[in-house]
Amino acid sequence: MTAPAAGDASPGRRGTAVTMSIHQKKHPQLERLLRNAREVSLEADSRVLILSDLHMGNGGRRDEFRRNSQLVSSMLSGYYLPERYGLVLNGDIEELFKFPLEEITAEWRGMYDLFESFRREAFLWKTIGNHDAELALARGYPLADSLVESVKFSYGDETVLVFHGHQASVLLWETYPIVSRAVVFFLRYIAKPVGIRNFSIAYNSRRRFAIEKSIYEFSNQAKVVSVIGHTHRPLFESLSKVDYLNYRIEELCRAYSSAENGEKERIEGKIAGLKGELEACYSEGKRIGLRSGLYNNITIPSVFNSGCAIGKRGITALEIEGNRIRLVYWYNGKQSRRFMSDRDNSPHELGSSGFYRIVLNEDSLDYVFSRLHLLA
Numbered sequence: 001m002t003a004p005a006a007g008d009a010s011p012g013r014r015g016t017a018v019t020m021s022i023h024q025k026k027h028p029q030l031e032r033l034l035r036n037a038r039e040v041s042l043e044a045d046s047r048v049l050i051l052s053d054l055h056m057g058n059g060g061r062r063d064e065f066r067r068n069s070q071l072v073s074s075m076l077s078g079y080y081l082p083e084r085y086g087l088v089l090n091g092d093i094e095e096l097f098k099f100p101l102e103e104i105t106a107e108w109r110g111m112y113d114l115f116e117s118f119r120r121e122a123f124l125w126k127t128i129g130n131h132d133a134e135l136a137l138a139r140g141y142p143l144a145d146s147l148v149e150s151v152k153f154s155y156g157d158e159t160v161l162v163f164h165g166h167q168a169s170v171l172l173w174e175t176y177p178i179v180s181r182a183v184v185f186f187l188r189y190i191a192k193p194v195g196i197r198n199f200s201i202a203y204n205s206r207r208r209f210a211i212e213k214s215i216y217e218f219s220n221q222a223k224v225v226s227v228i229g230h231t232h233r234p235l236f237e238s239l240s241k242v243d244y245l246n247y248r249i250e251e252l253c254r255a256y257s258s259a260e261n262g263e264k265e266r267i268e269g270k271i272a273g274l275k276g277e278l279e280a281c282y283s284e285g286k287r288i289g290l291r292s293g294l295y296n297n298i299t300i301p302s303v304f305n306s307g308c309a310i311g312k313r314g315i316t317a318l319e320i321e322g323n324r325i326r327l328v329y330w331y332n333g334k335q336s337r338r339f340m341s342d343r344d345n346s347p348h349e350l351g352s353s354g355f356y357r358i359v360l361n362e363d364s365l366d367y368v369f370s371r372l373h374l375l376a
């Protein structure tokens with residue numbers, strides 16, 4: 001694998017340093033983020049909810065947040081606030097590509113009050129996304145005191161870096177504020193009248209994959225865990241739902257041959273269920289992003305993505321509680337199909353609200369970091 005530069009005959013220069021400079025891609029933008037991130041330490045009893053991509057608008061037909069607004073406000077006020085969670089709003093909370101800030105804050109006054117109550121009761125951080133990058137310059141923004149570009153949670157000697165994720169994009173209009181402002185102008189005053197809609201999720205799976213991949217490389221090099229949003233695709237330990245289902249089916253097949261007879265039946269049932277879930281993913285097609293193979297060989301659990309809060313069926317979010325990290329799903333029990341969890345978890349209703357929370361995946365942070373150090 002060691003390939004010294006052509007013409008380099010000196011054996012002394014064949015060291016690790018040369019190899020590294022050939023194989024390690026630089027991610028200056030992400031390195032800068034890590035250096036400048038706001039430091040917050042996690043204690044043994046810390047609780048953090050990470051939500052992203054609310055895309056709040058003016059309450060009208062083009063407001064993508066409207067559908068889930070009741071669910072978000074119930075889960076925040078009825079679950080996370082009383083459970084003493086701190087809140088990180090990880091970018092693209094406001095949809096400034098389509099609406100002026102004043103319209104958004106006027107429409108969602110109650111939601112902002114709720115966000116602020118997290119600052120009073122625990123903490124509140126709001127990272128900047130590409131759809132709300134203008135906030136850094138806005139006057140009278142209600143969450144101005146909580147606005148940062150990224151947060152680094154220290155967990156013992158380890159770091160969990162929370163940022164929106166657009167910083168890894170190769171598109172100029174996603175990374176440079178000036179270009180972004182021109183795009184905002186285009187979308188608000190030109191695209192809207194001529195009927196170009198939903199520019200916000202104009203993500204094909206290839207572009208999504210490129211962003212995930214560079215954040216994955218960066219995290220493994222820096223030995224940090226990154227928590228992002230932006231692509232709207234939930235990731236747990238760097239695995240998408242499709243990756244994860246494949247991986248679990250493989251694991252169960254391995255366990256099958258050495259299992260006792262009664263156990264075999266249980267495994268068969270489980271595999272059938274997971275296969276059904278996988279088929280459902282494929283029939284949903286492109287929307288969820290089937291592209292996989294982020295990894296050459298073994299998976300390093302260095303990237304988590306909270307998904308988004310504008311899903312048709314519900315909302316995904318990440319929770320950190322002490323040494324645990326979880327991907328959770330909140331949904332309206334009246335309209336969602338029964339959600340299958342591989343971990344034998346069952347959904348719990350929030351009071352009698354009709355809203356349910358289920359843990360889709362969970363692990364200990366110690367396991368995540370050991371794996372990162374052993375494999376990256």
Ligand SMILES: [Mn+2]
Binds near residue numbers: 091092231
């Ligand atoms: Mn975004």
